[in-house]
Amino acid sequence: MKPAWFDYYAPRALSEALHILGDAGQDGRVLAGGQSLMPMLNLRILSPAVVVDINRIEPLNELRADKDCLTVGALVRHADLLRSADVCRDWPLLAEATRQVAHMAIRNRGTVCGSVSHNDPAAEHPSVLVTMGGTVVVAGRQGRRELAAEEFFTGTLSNALEPGEMVVQLRYPRPSARTRSAFVEFARRLGDFAMAGAAATLTMRDGTCEHARLTILGMGQGPFRAHAAEQRLTGRRLGPKECKDGFAEAVAKVTADVDPADDVHASSSYRRHLAGVLALRALETALGRTGGKVG
Amino acid sequence: MAREQRICVTVNGKVYERTVPVRLSLADFLREHLHLTGTHLGCEHGVCGACTISLNGRSARSCLTLAVQADGANVITIEGLRADDGTRHPLQQIFLENFALQCGYCTPGMLITAIELLADNPNPTEREVREALSGNICRCSGYQAIIDAVLIAARQAGVAHANAQVR
Numbered sequence: 389m390k391p392a393w394f395d396y397y398a399p400r401a402l403s404e405a406l407h408i409l410g411d412a413g414q415d416g417r418v419l420a421g422g423q424s425l426m427p428m429l430n431l432r433i434l435s436p437a438v439v440v441d442i443n444r445i446e447p448l449n450e451l452r453a454d455k456d457c458l459t460v461g462a463l464v465r466h467a468d469l470l471r472s473a474d475v476c477r478d479w480p481l482l483a484e485a486t487r488q489v490a491h492m493a494i495r496n497r498g499t500v501c502g503s504v505s506h507n508d509p510a511a512e513h514p515s516v517l518v519t520m521g522g523t524v525v526v527a528g529r530q531g532r533r534e535l536a537a538e539e540f541f542t543g544t545l546s547n548a549l550e551p552g553e554m555v556v557q558l559r560y561p562r563p564s565a566r567t568r569s570a571f572v573e574f575a576r577r578l579g580d581f582a583m584a585g586a587a588a589t590l591t592m593r594d595g596t597c598e599h600a601r602l603t604i605l606g607m608g609q610g611p612f613r614a615h616a617a618e619q620r621l622t623g624r625r626l627g628p629k630e631c632k633d634g635f636a637e638a639v640a641k642v643t644a645d646v647d648p649a650d651d652v653h654a655s656s657s658y659r660r661h662l663a664g665v666l667a668l669r670a671l672e673t674a675l676g677r678t679g680g681k682v683g
Numbered sequence: 684m685a686r687e688q689r690i691c692v693t694v695n696g697k698v699y700e701r702t703v704p705v706r707l708s709l710a711d712f713l714r715e716h717l718h719l720t721g722t723h724l725g726c727e728h729g730v731c732g733a734c735t736i737s738l739n740g741r742s743a744r745s746c747l748t749l750a751v752q753a754d755g756a757n758v759i760t761i762e763g764l765r766a767d768d769g770t771r772h773p774l775q776q777i778f779l780e781n782f783a784l785q786c787g788y789c790t791p792g793m794l795i796t797a798i799e800l801l802a803d804n805p806n807p808t809e810r811e812v813r814e815a816l817s818g819n820i821c822r823c824s825g826y827q828a829i830i831d832a833v834l835i836a837a838r839q840a841g842v843a844h845a846n847a848q849v850r
Contacts, residue, residue, distance in 0.1 A: 390706060390707075390708075390711075391706045392706075393686060393706060394705070394706060395686075395705075396688070396705035396706075396749075396751060398751070398752075419749075419752075422747050422748060422749075422752075423729060423744075423747055426708075426729070426746070426747040426748070426749075427728035427729050427747065429706075430708075430727050430728050430746065430747075431728055439705075441749075441751075441752060443752060467741070490818065491732070491815075491818025491819075492742055492796065492799065492800070492815060492818065493732065493735050493742040493743055493796065493818060494729065494744070494818065496738075496741040496742055496743055497738075497741075497743050497744070497747065497748070577817060578813070578814055578817035579814075579817045579818050
């Protein structure tokens, strides 16, 4: 098995990479960790005329935790996040999800920006970015723009990049001190693509949910933000007695609203069932982490 | 645009300079250009783990890495685990003594992966070993003996470390 022929460029400056990508247009692909692109080249699902390897562009390794936000450059590997004390302490949802990305050898090479760009419906990072209200910084020859996560993801394996553009950074707002989160997924074997998963954050004040975010993955279109379920929880008391009803209503919304497809791994109805089970598990775990009890 | 490129890669401590097609995988480079056939290819899309090598000190799938991307890198393959005098790596010896291989196809990838695990986490639980090796498929399904061998290696290294401390 071999990829089809391509022209290979390994520029050392971002400006140079953007220039090459701009010239290549539709025919260009960015190679970072290669954990999604290389399988597609090997299987000849893709055969781009131009491959731009960005691994030698030093500034793209930036991983920076500021007062307001975490900046993740296009060369930051999954494993880099897990080795960052800042990420593990202050962005626990991101760390928890990253631990569930594939296997060590994949986490060593694969990049967070690559996973977001690829937008596999079963991938962890797109859902985390949506749940945290993160943004995607995109660059092209014409300049930069910053998109909200939900504007960036446009469906299965699709994103809002124009030809000649690439993702250069992700930005994750720093969670408030009263926010707790959980990421759960279900796969038949450890490290396989998840059949379904859920990311939840709850911001609590005196037993009342000020703010809830819930995103389901594995439903076939990329991250599914469960707006209706969030509305059931926001402003609601989630004490030991009340949370059961609140979560049950939210989960009912999730299972009603997701629209998973059948595939060889699971039927649509099974995925719908999993979405509900995992949403509940994520919500209960997040609430448990706020110190709240699940009655 | 040239479809070939000159690269310089250190493999198992030896420096190789070669001209390679840009689309050549690191796995095919190791096997076909350097004749280091201990690195095996199973699925060629990153799922089976047979081609796992160490790239600049970290495990990587050599089927998902281009040879040109390894220009300037330091690669360790299964052939590099033996000492120059032929002595096996301690984990190789423990695999041998504990029947942790059958056909041997997955073994190079298992060893590279397990050595990285033990370097990061010298005293793993059985669950942690299972998790670490979950990206390496053994089609003989001899997983239990492989997991046992890694746990034995961790225990022996722990004993050796304790003895060294006593002395």
